[in-house]
Amino acid sequence: MNGLQRFEQRLEQAISGVFAKAFRSAVQPVEIAAALQRECDNNAQILSRQRRLVPNEFHVELARVDLDRIVGLGPALVRELEEQLQDHADAQGYVFTGPIAIGFEEGGDLTTGRFRIRSKAAAEVIDNDPRTRSRPSHATLEVNGSRHPLRPPGLVVGRGAEADLRINDPGVSRRHLELAVSPDGVEAVDLGSTNGIIVDGSKVRRARLRDGAVVRIGNTEMTVHIEGGRDDAGGWNV
Numbered sequence: 001m002n003g004l005q006r007f008e009q010r011l012e013q014a015i016s017g018v019f020a021k022a023f024r025s026a027v028q029p030v031e032i033a034a035a036l037q038r039e040c041d042n043n044a045q046i047l048s049r050q051r052r053l054v055p056n057e058f059h060v061e062l063a064r065v066d067l068d069r070i071v072g073l074g075p076a077l078v079r080e081l082e083e084q085l086q087d088h089a090d091a092q093g094y095v096f097t098g099p100i101a102i103g104f105e106e107g108g109d110l111t112t113g114r115f116r117i118r119s120k121a122a123a124e125v126i127d128n129d130p131r132t133r134s135r136p137s138h139a140t141l142e143v144n145g146s147r148h149p150l151r152p153p154g155l156v157v158g159r160g161a162e163a164d165l166r167i168n169d170p171g172v173s174r175r176h177l178e179l180a181v182s183p184d185g186v187e188a189v190d191l192g193s194t195n196g197i198i199v200d201g202s203k204v205r206r207a208r209l210r211d212g213a214v215v216r217i218g219n220t221e222m223t224v225h226i227e228g229g230r231d232d233a234g235g236w237n238v
Contacts, residue, residue: 055119056096061107098124123169171218
């Protein structure tokens with residue numbers, strides 16, 4: 001019995017017979033499981049001889065009738081899909097940058113029985129900054145859906161335990177960059193990283209950041225938000 005057959009068997013047991021009645025002519029959960037595996041296979045990035053980075057965040061789009069049936073199965077389906085995907089990753093030597101997340105949503109252009117998957121590698125983010133969070137901040141850094149205050153003199157972003165903001169991304173160096181904060185604004189400074197930093201599409205060693213600037217390190221994108229934007233002199237009152 002292969003992995004997908006085991007998945008189907010476990011799912012049927014988990015949902016007590018509802019499975020067979022609900023999915024005769026619609027999208028089959030085993031089809032979604034197989035597609036999630038292919039999504040990993042097709043997007044694997046080589047890290048080393050035995051390790052490859054794959055997406056860990058998945059959005060499954062379905063027609064409304066299929067979406068209602070899938071959601072109706074409850075959390076058991078998501079748990080089984082996550083377990084099946086982890087088993088596949090272990091067998092293939094795949095590495096996730098964070099916990100697996102699988103969500104379902106409507107695809108307005110899809111017909112019954114059709115679905116598609118969008119995915120990305122979303123690194124786990126750990127805030128190690130010991131400074132108090134009680135003071136208001138005029139600037140924040142958004143990473144994978146979470147926001148982190150930017151206060152003078154700034155913070156170091158990297159993969160190592162010594163970084164103020166840790167990002168579990170194999171393309172990020174232990175101390176990758178500093179986001180320096182001063183009355184003049186926010187500046188990104190490369191700390192001698194292996195892969196460098198990209199600001200708004202251009203590779204730089206050092207760059208002043210505007211409100212809405214996108215900084216990419218490794219496989220991770222971060223957005224800088226500055227309250228009120230920048231004044232005519234390019235400054236910002238901290």
